[in-house]
Amino acid sequence: MKDCYLGVDIGSISTKGVIIDDDNNIITSAYIWTEGNPVEAVRKLLDILKLNLPKEYVVKGIGTTGSARKLIGLMLKANIVKNEITAHAIGTLTFYPNVRTILEIGGQDSKIILIKNGIITNYAMNTLCAAGTGSFLSSQAKRLGINAEEFGDYALKSKNPVKIAARCTVFAESDLVHKAQVGYAKEDIIAGLCKSVVLNYLNNVGKGKKITPPIIFQGGVSKNKGVVKYFKEILKEDIIVDENSHLMGAIGIAVLARRNKTGNTYSLEMKNVTFSTKAFECHRCPNTCELLKIYRNDKLVDSWGSKCGKY
Amino acid sequence: MTKIAFPQMGDYYIPATFLLSHIFPNDEIIKAPKITSKTIELGTENSPEFVCTPFKYTLGTMIECLDKGANILIQMGGGCRYGYYAELQAEILKDLGYNCQLINLVTEGSASLKRINKLLKQINPKYSKIKAMYYGFITIKMVKYMDEIDDYIRKNIGFEIEKGSFENLKEQMLITFSHINSYRNLYKAYKRYLKKFQKIKVHKPDNRLKIGIIGELYTVMEPFSNYFLEKELAKHHIEIKRFTNVHYLLFEKAHKYKKYQKYSKEYFTYSMGADASDNIARCKYLCENDYDGIIHIKSSFCTPEIGAMPIINKIANTYQKPLIFFSFDSATSETGIQTRLEAFYDMLEMRKNK
Numbered sequence: 001m002k003d004c005y006l007g008v009d010i011g012s013i014s015t016k017g018v019i020i021d022d023d024n025n026i027i028t029s030a031y032i033w034t035e036g037n038p039v040e041a042v043r044k045l046l047d048i049l050k051l052n053l054p055k056e057y058v059v060k061g062i063g064t065t066g067s068a069r070k071l072i073g074l075m076l077k078a079n080i081v082k083n084e085i086t087a088h089a090i091g092t093l094t095f096y097p098n099v100r101t102i103l104e105i106g107g108q109d110s111k112i113i114l115i116k117n118g119i120i121t122n123y124a125m126n127t128l129c130a131a132g133t134g135s136f137l138s139s140q141a142k143r144l145g146i147n148a149e150e151f152g153d154y155a156l157k158s159k160n161p162v163k164i165a166a167r168c169t170v171f172a173e174s175d176l177v178h179k180a181q182v183g184y185a186k187e188d189i190i191a192g193l194c195k196s197v198v199l200n201y202l203n204n205v206g207k208g209k210k211i212t213p214p215i216i217f218q219g220g221v222s223k224n225k226g227v228v229k230y231f232k233e234i235l236k237e238d239i240i241v242d243e244n245s246h247l248m249g250a251i252g253i254a255v256l257a258r259r260n261k262t263g264n265t266y267s268l269e270m271k272n273v274t275f276s277t278k279a280f281e282c283h284r285c286p287n288t289c290e291l292l293k294i295y296r297n298d299k300l301v302d303s304w305g306s307k308c309g310k311y
Numbered sequence: 312m313t314k315i316a317f318p319q320m321g322d323y324y325i326p327a328t329f330l331l332s333h334i335f336p337n338d339e340i341i342k343a344p345k346i347t348s349k350t351i352e353l354g355t356e357n358s359p360e361f362v363c364t365p366f367k368y369t370l371g372t373m374i375e376c377l378d379k380g381a382n383i384l385i386q387m388g389g390g391c392r393y394g395y396y397a398e399l400q401a402e403i404l405k406d407l408g409y410n411c412q413l414i415n416l417v418t419e420g421s422a423s424l425k426r427i428n429k430l431l432k433q434i435n436p437k438y439s440k441i442k443a444m445y446y447g448f449i450t451i452k453m454v455k456y457m458d459e460i461d462d463y464i465r466k467n468i469g470f471e472i473e474k475g476s477f478e479n480l481k482e483q484m485l486i487t488f489s490h491i492n493s494y495r496n497l498y499k500a501y502k503r504y505l506k507k508f509q510k511i512k513v514h515k516p517d518n519r520l521k522i523g524i525i526g527e528l529y530t531v532m533e534p535f536s537n538y539f540l541e542k543e544l545a546k547h548h549i550e551i552k553r554f555t556n557v558h559y560l561l562f563e564k565a566h567k568y569k570k571y572q573k574y575s576k577e578y579f580t581y582s583m584g585a586d587a588s589d590n591i592a593r594c595k596y597l598c599e600n601d602y603d604g605i606i607h608i609k610s611s612f613c614t615p616e617i618g619a620m621p622i623i624n625k626i627a628n629t630y631q632k633p634l635i636f637f638s639f640d641s642a643t644s645e646t647g648i649q650t651r652l653e654a655f656y657d658m659l660e661m662r663k664n665k
Contacts, residue, residue: 067646082653082657083650083653083654083657084650085650085651085653085654085657086653086654086657086658117665118665119658119661119662119665120654120657120658120661120662121631121633121658121662122633122634123654123658125647125650125651125654127638127647208621208624285345285347286344286347286348286349286350287347287348287349288348288349289348
């Protein structure tokens with residue numbers, strides 16, 4: 001029997017799962033859409049992972065990260081629940097111990113992590129708007145009638161990217177419509193979009209941060225060749241994109257699950273586990289907290305959202 | 312009948328109520344309800360959109376007090392946009408149809424005792440200056456003692472062995488303080504509680520994390536407006552250093568400015584308004600001493616702090632200290648703050664264990 005560790009990264013757009021062994025080898029991985037239902041997505045994810053996991057492995061640790069980390073952490077009884085910034089840094093450091101800068105653009109958020117001698121020295125996350133993230137790109141792809149996956153290839157074709165005022169998602173969209181209506185070619189608009197994502201990222205998240213090579217670019221958007229190209233062009237540095245760049249958060253949390261293992265064995269079987277949440281509003285005081293009660297196998301395991309601590 | 316009210320901030324409603332109820336014994340003092348989501352909703356609804364958040368909080372409490380029947384409101388002013396709060400709030404309340412008098416004790420950045428006396432006399436002609444001086448003295452002492460005890464709590468609350476022991480004792484202390492009637496009484500209560508606080512068992516490891524909180528004064532002092540940041544840090548077993556409190560603002564700020572300026576003269580030459588220059592000096596202090604990280608908090612659109620932020624960033628870069636900025640507004644997402652705070656904590660932990 002061999003030990004293995006599961007890391008699950010539940011993001012806004014996609015859910016990622018990775019199983020690693022003691023030597024950081026990826027045994028199996030999965031990448032599916034969250035579709036607004038993290039619990040169902042994780043059930044599906046586990047089914048896929050279970051199918052591909054060789055029989056001789058036993059799961060010795062589970063870690064969750066991403067925006068639904070707390071919820072899924074309770075569902076899977078994870079031994080570690082960590083924020084995505086730490087998870088991404090740990091994941092990247094496992095494969096690239098010399099990395100200095102991590103650029104990460106996900107579905108709803110983007111972050112920059114600066115590293116020196118293997119420890120995080122500074123980080124930032126977008127605060128105001130989604131104009132520099134993947135959801136912006138995917139919604140614009142839909143508007144232009146092409147697949148998000150083809151986006152990068154289109155961008156590479158362009159010789160003359162248009163300028164798009166991308167301060168904010170909504171205004172960028174109006175500008176985009178305008179550019180299309182006055183007759184710019186599709187690939188030029190797409191290239192302009194990719195460039196505007198890069199500029200927005202550097203002006204918002206990257207503001208005041210010293211970007212030193214080696215630079216690693218990850219998150220779902222790193223699969224977009226157009227964005228990578230403009231990062232290279234604007235930063236005038238080489239950008240490394242790992243083939244598992246979209247899984248880095250899940251790998252990081254799996255590594256953390258191994259470091260914090262308790263000796264327990266975990267099951268990936270979720271068929272017999274019922275998991276539900278119940279939301280209600282408390283009217284004891286004018287705070288009117290939105291409370292969420294979480295039930296696992298019809299047993300209350302946690303409740304969130306209370307300001308006073310009554311629940 | 313006169314019903315007096317004033318905006319909320321932290322636990323300072325206790326000394327303020329004490330003072331007002333003693334110098335105006337025949338008038339009613341309306342205690343502002345605790346700040347809740349409704350307060351900020353009311354404030355946001357009736358404020359200009361891009362005004363700093365304390366304006367919204369104080370306006371919200373004022374409206375809540377007026378709904379409870381208050382007809383005299385007391386507001387102050389300061390060396391930034393705070394200096395215009397009272398005038399603007401009076402206009403807004405008038406437009407909303409409230410019939411009240413808003414008294415601004417500090418205008419044009421100066422608190423002249425003569426002027427304050429005159430204004431207080433307007434509230435009630437029976438007001439006596441001698442009495443006000445006596446109770447004013449006790450109030451100042453009360454503020455000082457409360458701030459001292461808070462300082463002790465901040466250093467130790469993260470390490471309490473029995474959960475909630477500090478918070479429970481503090482609640483008891485506040486109740487006792489609100490029933491004080493003489494200086495002797497206050498001093499005894501202070502000594503008694505200080506001993507009790509010191510007796511609470513704590514486990515403070517040598518390699519504990521120490522964080523300094525700097526930033527805009529209202530956001531720093533009103534826990535609701537910073538989403539209970541200090542509580543959150545205490546949960547992670549962190550020792551907290553905070554500089555700003557009311558005692559500092561009233562009695563230390565003015566003469567400390569020169570010292571601060573000398574101490575950090577390479578970073579600023581002229582006063583930057585409100586607490587901006589103080590925070591630059593404090594940032595340098597935290598960097599030079601054995602603090603593991605710095606958290607800078609402000610309300611959104613706080614202009615002096617926006618001016619100070621690049622300098623603070625530069626200082627932290629020079630000394631290689633982790634620094635994080637938070638901006639709080641009625642539209643700030645709590646989850647976003649928690650994620651960033653968790654990452655900050657992990658980062659400090661990683662650095663410490665290296």
